[in-house]
Amino acid sequence: MVTGGAGFIGSHLVDRLLEEGHQVVCYDNLDDWYSGKWRNIERNSENPEFEVQEKSILDFDALRTGLEDVDVVFHEAAQPGIPISVKNPLKTFSTNVNGTLNVLLASLDAGVKKVVYASSSSVYGNGVPRPTGEDCETGPISPYGISKLITEGVCNALGEMRGLRIVILRYFTVFGPRQRPDMAIRKFADLMSSGKPARIFGDGEQTRDFTYVSDVVDANILAMKSTSADGEILNIGYGNSVSVNEVVTKLRKHFPDAPGPAYGEIHKEDVDHTLSDNSKARRLLGWEPKVSFDDGLKAFVDWYLLGGHQP
Numbered sequence: 001m002v003t004g005g006a007g008f009i010g011s012h013l014v015d016r017l018l019e020e021g022h023q024v025v026c027y028d029n030l031d032d033w034y035s036g037k038w039r040n041i042e043r044n045s046e047n048p049e050f051e052v053q054e055k056s057i058l059d060f061d062a063l064r065t066g067l068e069d070v071d072v073v074f075h076e077a078a079q080p081g082i083p084i085s086v087k088n089p090l091k092t093f094s095t096n097v098n099g100t101l102n103v104l105l106a107s108l109d110a111g112v113k114k115v116v117y118a119s120s121s122s123v124y125g126n127g128v129p130r131p132t133g134e135d136c137e138t139g140p141i142s143p144y145g146i147s148k149l150i151t152e153g154v155c156n157a158l159g160e161m162r163g164l165r166i167v168i169l170r171y172f173t174v175f176g177p178r179q180r181p182d183m184a185i186r187k188f189a190d191l192m193s194s195g196k197p198a199r200i201f202g203d204g205e206q207t208r209d210f211t212y213v214s215d216v217v218d219a220n221i222l223a224m225k226s227t228s229a230d231g232e233i234l235n236i237g238y239g240n241s242v243s244v245n246e247v248v249t250k251l252r253k254h255f256p257d258a259p260g261p262a263y264g265e266i267h268k269e270d271v272d273h274t275l276s277d278n279s280k281a282r283r284l285l286g287w288e289p290k291v292s293f294d295d296g297l298k299a300f301v302d303w304y305l306l307g308g309h310q311p
């Protein structure tokens with residue numbers, strides 16, 4: 001089962017699992033926070049190995065029923081996004097914390113063999129050493145990051161106390177085709193493609209460790225197959241620093257008619273920099289990120305220009 005299997009990352013994971021010959025249940029309520037999710041999974045709708053359950057992770061009974069005969073749960077469903085977590089923390093906490101608790105308890109009840117949980121680099125705050133290892137102090141500065149850190153604690157507690165095998169993957173800013181419309185690269189493309197300036201919050205010198213979506217999928221597949229990361233927390237980040245200004249400069253090559261960026265006030269709930277130390281995932285999973293920022297950006301733009309972003 002892929003919870004959130006109709007979303008950006010979840011739908012890529014669904015595609016890969018089907019390609020590898022697995023039976024896949026996509027458990028997703030197609031939350032209307034943003035549209036176009038059905039399009040992410042439509043291509044698989046005729047595949048007999050694929051089933052969509054349009055239900056919420058907040059519905060324990062539906063989850064428990066859906067988990068019958070499921071071996072592995074990839075738990076991607078969440079209310080992601082930092083700004084919305086500031087505006088509507090209740091939804092963020094309810095979906096991310098209570099929803100995950102339901103997924104874990106229903107998995108235990110159903111005899112699921114393993115849960116792979118999608119956590120986030122947002123659990124680290126400002127001022128951590130860079131590259132940041134998993135042992136560095138956590139200190140999230142947004143409600144979203146706090147919800148993800150609490151949820152990691154819930155995973156660890158249930159994993160240890162109840163014997164559920166869980167792998168926690170801390171993704172660093174994931175990008176690629178089907179990218180969520182609230183995320184920076186996609187927002188920049190939306191503005192630039194209509195001849196408007198990209199809007200940058202702050203001076204644009206903040207940096208992110210952009211990680212291509214197929215590399216994140218690789219990490220999930222390895223976490224499913226290997227036992228060496230059970231009970232562990234792993235950073236899943238490419239290990240490269242790209243500033244927001246660089247992102248816009250590179251995107252402008254693909255949207256040559258777009259004007260230069262417009263700068264606005266910095267958002268204090270966004271960290272200044274992220275950069276992963278990914279050596280633990282390399283060591284325990286044999287994971288290796290393969291797609292550079294430039295290649296990934298090209299794949300994103302190709303998808304975008306072919307109209308992939310249109311609902």
Ligand SMILES: NC(=O)c1ccc[n+]([C@@H]2O[C@H](COP(=O)([O-])OP(=O)(O)OC[C@H]3O[C@@H](n4cnc5c(N)ncnc54)[C@H](O)[C@@H]3O)[C@@H](O)[C@H]2O)c1
Pocket residue numbers: 003004005006007008009010027028029030031032037055056057058075076077078079080081095099118119120121170171172173174175180
């Ligand atoms: N995209 C990133 O850069 C990034 C970085 C770090 C962590 N993550 C985590 O990865 C996971 C996937 O993120 P994404 O970017 O693909 O987000 P997304 O919003 O595209 O996907 C999440 C999916 O969960 C579904 N969902 C939401 N509430 C639900 C509910 N109550 N019941 C069932 N389904 C529900 C949504 O409909 C959506 O399809 C999330 O847990 C997110 O926190 C993402």
